[in-house]
Amino acid sequence: MLNKSILICFICLITNCKTVKPSEQTPNKEMTIAASKADFTLAFGSCNKQNETNLLWDDILKTQPDLWVWGGDNIYADTDNMKRLRSMYTQQNAVTGYQNLKKEVPIIGTWDDHDYGLNDGGVEFDKKEESQQEFLDFMGVDPNDPRRTQEGVYSSHTYNTPNGSIKVIVLDTRYFRTALTPDTATKKRTKPNTYGQGTVLGETQWSWLAKELNNSEADFNLLVSSIQILSNEHGFETWGNFPHEVDKLEKTIVDSKAKGVMILSGDRHISEFSKTEIPGLQYPLVDFTSSGLTHSYTAYKGETNPFRVGDVVSIKSFGLIKFNFKTKEAWMQMLGDDLKLLGELHQTY
Template structure:
């Protein structure tokens, strides 16, 4: 009988611990210090993707879609839904999805229109299709808010990692075409022009100011630091770039890192910001199934290293105890195409 009560006590304690773990968002049972992030963008389900097995082999704690998950470019909601469904039939992705948490944002081609922003007529309907694809529950607050932005926090034995996913489409002001040069768009100094919109800006400020995470990763579908090329970039809204940098510096949030996609190239950009004790890195990973293979160069005063114009994906290894991050642009079969290390 004594043994019975001991066994019953153990079972009760195990049950209680199990229930407690289920209530904690994103707890990773890992004895190592590292938190591994994998991310990428610009993906066509009908094109070969050689990376899903490599990504899974990295044993990531999370996969982040950086936008252009599919190429739909349509205002037909059912067609959009069908094209998303095709991605779920890709065997390698289905295996990753079964084993790794999937989060992320959209960009223009899965939003529904090339270079599109707040003016897109079916953005609200498109948002619901995106949330369906991402497996967001029907009763989630994200179903009622405007825009697909969200934050996710993960806990490991040594600390916390927050991933803030932005929406650079739903609220973004119209771009200004550049009629005087070969560039597609030109910057605007209009103080009313926006990338995130008032509500999302306020939300982001609260997420950064209230963060107790050891690393805070911000996923922006478009590049933040590289702004000279004339394509889509935060650089088309210089006042918004300044606002973001000031917000990061003033928030006191630790280990802030920018992730981006969109460009069909991969590169590292880095700059020093007043009030920030470490450089701000913008890690662009773009070209999962197709890339800018004929790339011949473009200016980027913040670039570190060289542009990778081959198909690739991104890996970030976070050492929470030592406050270090290792950024890697990855090719097929575990090939490291370029890497950057940064202390925080």
């Protein structure tokens, strides 16, 4: 008989994918050992209330990430009063655990509706220009950075190491996003727009994204979207409300021939892995949702996601990804308080 450890490794080689259910709290030793040899470690999360205790900052710092990525809803403001918005960002910046992280780790990210200023808001928000400047102040963006004068907070960041590079492409799914279609026939909040109607990114950002992918020489390319891209049947905000935009994104990724493209998303107050095979793409497209940091969907009882891999995590957690440039592998983990392992996915690119 095969040794159990050998069998597990064999299965991973065949499937290129390993998931662990939230109930299985013991870390996978093979994954842990392999991930310890990673060349780059990225931590990310979303849905963080500045006035609630966050027990995860010390855990995030213990993973020794090379980068922290905000996935949106970095504070909960929901206001068009910039003085109030600024005070809430100040409150978050005063959190001791977050201060400790900022001292040690570079920080980038995007916003979502609650730090944007309007619940489920998009292009119609009349204080978006002013809110953008407050967000950029919070992120410590230089006054001469192009984001200070462009419409939207989208940006790209490349991180080079002796063994390879990672490009993080931060999207803005708020500034240009057009109207959603209410679902009046069911209990769901929204339904998909008529195909071809509306946009998530807007023309200028779409053009920019295509160039960023087409010109990328990075070993891995991460798209940061504040809302989920693949999960599309829950009735809340998702790229699935604009199905033509999902198709356009998949085509843009395939046409670019960019290596190792994956998605980081938030918003939902749950964490989950979604995955799909796309014709013309040599690897699966994974959407790693990590949410939330200070509060979660504790009443979660299930919802359909045709792309889900493994189980949903509905307690507070953050996401961690460890990359190996030589083997083109990514180890993705959902981690809770005291670094409790809640779920994991291994993917080779």
